[in-house]
Amino acid sequence: MTRNVELFFNSSYNGFTTISKIEKYLKEYRTAAVSLSDGLEWNEVVLYAVLAYDTETGRMNSADFMLLKMPYNRYAELCERLSGFCRLFFAGRK
Secondary structure, eight states, X not given: OOOEEEEEETTEEEEEEEHHHHHHHHHHHHHXXXXXXXXXXXXXXXXXXXXXXXXXXXXXXXXXXXXXXXXXXXXXXXXXXXXXXXXXXXXXXX
């Protein structure tokens, strides 16, 4: 059985998709974020994905892809506010 995941781009709902497509987007956005990280200041990061998981089963519920440049301390604040069942992906300065 194919498991579908809610898909978002820049926090805008884009329907459901498969785990394999989520993996593809994760690679694409990571590549773009790493490319953007060349121009970052020492204290900045590029947030490129937020994955949310079901609290009972641990299965992925949703994926949100973006390329948001932000100060590291703002990223740390987001990590503290989000549920323990979310995972944030970012790229930093090389």
